[in-house]
Amino acid sequence: MSEETAPTGITSALRSLTPRTPTARLGVAVVHDLVEAIVKGDVPPGDTLPPEEKLAQHFAVSRTVIRESVKRIEEKGLISVAPGRGTTVQPKTSWNVLDPVVLAVLLENDSSLGVLDEISVIRAALEGSMSAATAQHGTPEQIAQITASLARMEESVEDPEVFPDADLDFHFLVMTLSGNELASSITKILFSRARQSARFVGNQSTDAFHITLEEHRRVHDAIAAGDPVAAEAAMRAHILDAWQRRRFPTARER
CATH class of the missing domain: 1.20.120.530 (GntR ligand-binding domain-like)
Structure with a gap:
């Protein structure tokens, strides 16, 4: 999916994310920012995250970092990854709200x-x-x-x-x-x-x-x-x- 053909909410969410300068802990920052975008409703349940390539460009990291970050977010229950359907945001009832990152972002907002x-x-x-x-x-x-x-x-x-x-x-x-x-x-x-x-x-x-x-x-x-x-x-x-x-x-x- 290209940015031009992605739903408006997705591209808006991508633009709302603050680009990060690469660091040793950038994966942690990517996870936090994507979790925050989901918690704030920038990417609502049922919508899909931007494709891996677009996220990698946005955060100036490798696709491997994005792939690992997406896997961690999936483990927290916020998204579901399915071949051919992309990465879909899950309803709040599926989130692990006791997860330290999820709970911290919920409290921050x-x-x-x-x-x-x-x-x-x-x-x-x-x-x-x-x-x-x-x-x-x-x-x-x-x-x-x-x-x-x-x-x-x-x-x-x-x-x-x-x-x-x-x-x-x-x-x-x-x-x-x-x-x-x-x-x-x-x-x-x-x-x-x-x-x-x-x-x-x-x-x-x-x-x-x-x-x-x-x-x-x-x-x-x-x-x-x-x-x-x-x-x-x-x-x-x-x-x-x-x-x-x-x-x-x-x-x-x-």
């Missing part, structure tokens, strides 16, 4: 905060369940670990450089102690990637840190008391409420 809203709901459900499990099965030694983690949060509540990491450590500890390795792995991927987004960090203040500390204390106390129902409720409420405190209103919501 999350101006509506819809992705972060969904992550908060998922975290609330999974971390709530894991908090309940930790409360139900936690040993005295494990409870002591959580108490020590809460103490580190108390010590750093006035320090915006340290408190967020102490907060993260508390969450990761509760997840690890739950014994639910799959839920813990999924949540840690979402949490760690989301924390790299300025939109996730949002509106922070030491006043908000004190509220967050109190919410963690409720989670700790419920786990220490061996009350899974209260532990789940406390963690779910904390995650959803903390996100609403940090969340900046979008342009549409103003």
Whole structure:
């Protein structure tokens, strides 16, 4: 397929991509830019990517680099490659949204905060369940670990450089102690990637840190008391409420 005969959306998408200067990690940049074009809808589901030769010319790389990049994107579920039909963009339901590149690009382009809203709901459900499990099965030694983690949060509540990491450590500890390795792995991927987004960090203040500390204390106390129902409720409420405190209103919501 030539650029002249390609659908308008495809050639527009090709022009929207920023040409890259060749580097040792150019394949990584090509993958990122093509994933971004798909995530942003520049090449919508059902459309095909420009042919290999055109992509190679655009990025000033070999066709081998393009071929390998396309293979990696296919592994992420964003495209399907079929002989005679080209490289077709797949619907979002086929994407591996836990893939680091896909998730990062989704967050980079999350101006509506819809992705972060969904992550908060998922975290609330999974971390709530894991908090309940930790409360139900936690040993005295494990409870002591959580108490020590809460103490580190108390010590750093006035320090915006340290408190967020102490907060993260508390969450990761509760997840690890739950014994639910799959839920813990999924949540840690979402949490760690989301924390790299300025939109996730949002509106922070030491006043908000004190509220967050109190919410963690409720989670700790419920786990220490061996009350899974209260532990789940406390963690779910904390995650959803903390996100609403940090969340900046979008342009549409103003």
